[in-house]
Amino acid sequence: MRIVVTGGAGFIGGNLVHAMLGGGADITVIDDLSTGSMDNVHPATTFRRLDVRTPEAAEAIVAARPDAIVHLAAQVSVAASIQDPAFDHSVNVDGTRAVAEAAVAAGARRLLFASSAAVYGEPHELPLTEESPTAPVVPYGVSKLEAEGVLSEILRPAGVDFAALRFSNVYGPRQRAEGEGGVVAEFASRMTAGVNPVIFGSGRQTRDFIYVADVVNAIATALGADTALAAPGPNGPAYNVSTGVETSVNMLAEGLRIALRFPGVIEGAEARDGDVEASVLSPEKADATFGWRAAVELQGGLAATAAWFAQQR
Ligand SMILES: NC(=O)c1ccc[n+]([C@@H]2O[C@H](COP(=O)([O-])OP(=O)(O)OC[C@H]3O[C@@H](n4cnc5c(N)ncnc54)[C@H](O)[C@@H]3O)[C@@H](O)[C@H]2O)c1
The missing domain is CATH 3.90.25.10 (UDP-galactose 4-epimerase, domain 1)
Incomplete structure (x- = not known):
C-alpha cells in the first residue's frame, strides 16, 4: 500500500511510520519539522520537508500516487492556539483543506485525519461518545472540529472515504x-x-490516557478496513480512539x-x-x-x- 503521512516526523507519526514500514508499506512523509524531528523519520521513507499549506506539498502528494493519506500534521499546542488562533486556524483548517484537495487530485481512496477529544469541550456526560455535543472551548478544539467539516465538504462529493479519529491523551x-x-x-x-x-x-x-502503539494500531486497522468509514450524517466519520x-x-x-x-x-x-x-x-x-x-x-x-x-x- 502506498501511503502519505503528513506530520510523519512527529511523535505519533514517527511511531506510525516505523510500525507500518515493518508491514511492507511504501511511505512518503511530508513534514515541515516545526515540532517534528529527523530522528523520527525512518530512512526507508521518502521524506519531503514541506508545509502542508503550500502548492509544493500538494504536488508531492499527487506525485506519490497514494492509496491512502494519514493527515497528522497540525498546530498541536492548546496554549499556542489561545495565543495565536489565526495561526492555529491556518495550519489546522487551511492545511487540512489543502491536504483534502490533494487527496482528491491524487485519486486516494481513503484519508484518515487526526482529530481530538478537544472537539467535545467541557464534558456533560461520561463517557463521551461520538454523539455527545461538540462545544470546543479552546481554539485548537475549534479548528479540529472545523477541519472535520472541511473533510466532509471536499471528500464526500469526490467519493474519497475518510474518518476523523478523535484521539484522547496519547503518550509513549x-x-x-x-x-x-x-x-x-x-x-x-x-x-x-x-x-x-x-x-x-x-x-x-x-x-x-492511551499508549501510542494502540493509536498506531487504530490507524493501521482503519487504513485496512473493508467497510466505508465515512457513514452519512454529521457523526458518521467521527471515531473516538481511546481506552x-x-x-x-x-x-x-x-x-x-x-x-x-x-x-x-x-x-x-x-x-x-x-x-x-x-x-x-x-x-x-x-x-x-x-x-x-x-x-x-x-x-x-x-x-x-x-x-x-x-x-x-
Ligand atoms: N498527542 C496527543 O495526545 C494528541 C491528542 C489528540 C490529537 N492529536 C493530534 O495528532 C496529530 C499528531 O500529534 P503529535 O502528538 O504526534 O504531535 P507532533 O507535534 O509530534 O506532530 C505533529 C507533526 O506535524 C508537523 N507539522 C506541523 N505543522 C506542519 C505544517 N504546516 N506542515 C507540515 N508539517 C507540519 C510537525 O513538524 C510534527 O512533526 C496532530 O494532528 C494532533 O493534533 C494528538
Missing part, C-alpha cells in the same frame, strides 16, 4: 517533554533527570515512579484554571465499525515509555 516513546509534551512525557523526563514532578491540583483529575478507562494524574505519576524507581517525591501545586476534572471517551464505535480496541494496559505502556526516556539520557 518519541513524545516531546518540552513545550506541549503530554503530562507523561513531562513527568518521565523530570524523573529521569532526578527532578521531582509537580501535580497541579488534587491529582484526582482524570483523562483517557474507555479513566486514569487519574496521581495514578500516572505513581506508575512512572514505580517504572523508573524514582527516589524523589511527587510535589503538589495550586490547580490551574480551566482544567477539566474528568474525561473519558467510549471506543465502542471504532470497535463495532472496524474492529479495533486498545490493548496495552497502563502499567505496561508506562514501563515502555519510562524505558525509552531513560535511554535518551
